[in-house]
Amino acid sequence: MAGQSCKESILIVDDNAITCEVVQRNLELEGYHIFTALSVEDATKTLSKQRIDLLITDYKMPRLTGLDLIRYVRDHFQDIGIIMLTGYGSINSAVSAMKEGADEYITKPFTDKELLSAVKKNILQQKEKKIDLDKFYNDSWNQFGIIGQSQNMLATYSKIEKASKNDAIVLISGENGTGKELVARAIHYNHKVRSIYPFIPVNCPGIPASLFESELFGHVKGAFTGAVQHRTGFFQAAQKGCLFLDEISELPFELQAKLLRVLQEKEICRVGETQAKKIDARIIAATNKNLAELVEKGLFRQDLFFRLNVITIEIPPLRDREDDIILLAKHFVLKYAEELEKTPPVFTDKAIAALKKYYWPGNVRELENLIHRNLIMNDKNKIDSLNFPDMMKFNIEYDQDLNLSLEEMSKKYVKDVVEQTKGNKAKAIEILKIDRKTLLKKLK
Numbered sequence: 001m002a003g004q005s006c007k008e009s010i011l012i013v014d015d016n017a018i019t020c021e022v023v024q025r026n027l028e029l030e031g032y033h034i035f036t037a038l039s040v041e042d043a044t045k046t047l048s049k050q051r052i053d054l055l056i057t058d059y060k061m062p063r064l065t066g067l068d069l070i071r072y073v074r075d076h077f078q079d080i081g082i083i084m085l086t087g088y089g090s091i092n093s094a095v096s097a098m099k100e101g102a103d104e105y106i107t108k109p110f111t112d113k114e115l116l117s118a119v120k121k122n123i124l125q126q127k128e129k130k131i132d133l134d135k136f137y138n139d140s141w142n143q144f145g146i147i148g149q150s151q152n153m154l155a156t157y158s159k160i161e162k163a164s165k166n167d168a169i170v171l172i173s174g175e176n177g178t179g180k181e182l183v184a185r186a187i188h189y190n191h192k193v194r195s196i197y198p199f200i201p202v203n204c205p206g207i208p209a210s211l212f213e214s215e216l217f218g219h220v221k222g223a224f225t226g227a228v229q230h231r232t233g234f235f236q237a238a239q240k241g242c243l244f245l246d247e248i249s250e251l252p253f254e255l256q257a258k259l260l261r262v263l264q265e266k267e268i269c270r271v272g273e274t275q276a277k278k279i280d281a282r283i284i285a286a287t288n289k290n291l292a293e294l295v296e297k298g299l300f301r302q303d304l305f306f307r308l309n310v311i312t313i314e315i316p317p318l319r320d321r322e323d324d325i326i327l328l329a330k331h332f333v334l335k336y337a338e339e340l341e342k343t344p345p346v347f348t349d350k351a352i353a354a355l356k357k358y359y360w361p362g363n364v365r366e367l368e369n370l371i372h373r374n375l376i377m378n379d380k381n382k383i384d385s386l387n388f389p390d391m392m393k394f395n396i397e398y399d400q401d402l403n404l405s406l407e408e409m410s411k412k413y414v415k416d417v418v419e420q421t422k423g424n425k426a427k428a429i430e431i432l433k434i435d436r437k438t439l440l441k442k443l444k
């Protein structure tokens with residue numbers, strides 16, 4: 001594992017700073033690695049950046065409550081233990097906490113001993129649960145080459161494992177190049193029965209609307225002008241295997257209805273034929289857009305969305321998986337060094353820092369291409385400067401421009417970031433680490 005030792009990390013969430021501090025001190029004495037957050041919002045930020053083994057959260061907090069946090073954690077990270085702190089006598093909150101997926105609750109006020117015994121018990125339980133996951137990770141390491149040990153990826157592995165044990169529809173979402181197809185293949189090829197049958201990827205936006213039925217369901221000879229031969233449709237080709245519907249959000253509205261009907265009825269009719277045929281293909285869909293949002297805007301059918309939204313896997317962007325960046329970079333160095341028959345070069349500290357700092361709009365694919373290019377061009381045994389696209393370059397060039405005052409530099413930097421993020425304020429805010437108000441002020 002990356003970083004320091006492998007002592008467990010615990011996140012304490014309480015709007016009362018003193019409670020946080022007391023609990024922190026006690027648990028630190030026991031050797032745990034402690035993070036604290038004073039609000040649910042802070043807590044989710046920490047969760048997306050750090051590997052956390054156990055969450056200890058207060059129930060009552062202003063705005064979002066501990067219950068909201070539990071819901072969030074259970075949606076995103078299955079394998080974090082949760083202990084809820086509830087006020088004396090509020091049995092109702094304890095019950096709802098357990099319902100939402102907390103492992104345990106402790107009523108306030110509690111003794112150090114009570115807390116510690118709950119923590120120890122929980123961490124032990126989590127460890128027992130994790131063994132299976134490690135097995136999956138090791139088994140499939142070579143087969144699929146999915147790399148990553150961030151909390152987010154561990155949660156993804158556990159979902160892959162679950163999904164590969166049944167035939168439910170899976171919806172994978174994530175930005176471009178985050179590994180959606182890789183995950184879809186991992187699910188399919190881990191399936192005991194289906195894995196020996198084909199995995200058929202279909203790029204939804206690539207199918208012309210007029211040929212949709214013929215491509216997906218097939219046609220018989222003479223069904224229409226140009227149908228000079230029988231054609232097997234994608235559904236038929238994926239029989240007993242898996243049909244991967246990529247970029248499903250791009251499917252035109254009227255075709256969404258046709259797809260929905262097939263998913264409901266589980267049978268298709270080839271074009272030019274009247275007799276329906278049973279189909280048995282597992283469906284995995286992928287999208288780089290937020291389908292729920294498209295539904296709200298009326299751009300995606302709600303009924304189809306509900307049908308697809310059974311097992312959902314959200315793959316986070318690479319910039320939110322800081323530890324995985326280096327792991328992946330090293331993996332791609334080995335991969336392409338072998339392919340190019342070169343000695344694998346090592347990264348200098350400067351290159352490592354640059355890799356971590358970059359925004360990675362193209363995610364893992366961009367990282368892979370960058371390393372591949374570097375290995376083709378670079379004949380040294382070190383990777384010192386990477387040929388990043390412009391956005392990265394300007395970061396580096398600043399280090400050398402010593403004629404600007406701090407104020408001028410800051411202005412130029414903000415302007416460049418806004419330009420590079422093409423006016424996407426959310427992205428700019430994230431890179432600049434300032435809030436929206438400050439950004440608007442600076443833009444003025």
Ligand SMILES: Nc1ncnc2c1ncn2[C@@H]1O[C@H](COP(=O)(O)OP(=O)(O)OP(=O)(O)O)[C@@H](O)[C@H]1O
Binds near residue numbers: 178
């Ligand atoms: N966790 C990972 N470990 C190793 N390689 C990865 C990982 N994630 C992605 N890749 C690699 O990055 C590239 C892009 O992955 P993939 O095609 O699965 O992404 P995608 O999300 O389907 O992208 P797009 O939205 O552009 O279709 C592939 O070469 C894949 O092997």
Ligand SMILES: [Mg+2]
Binds near residue numbers: 180
């Ligand atoms: Mg893809």
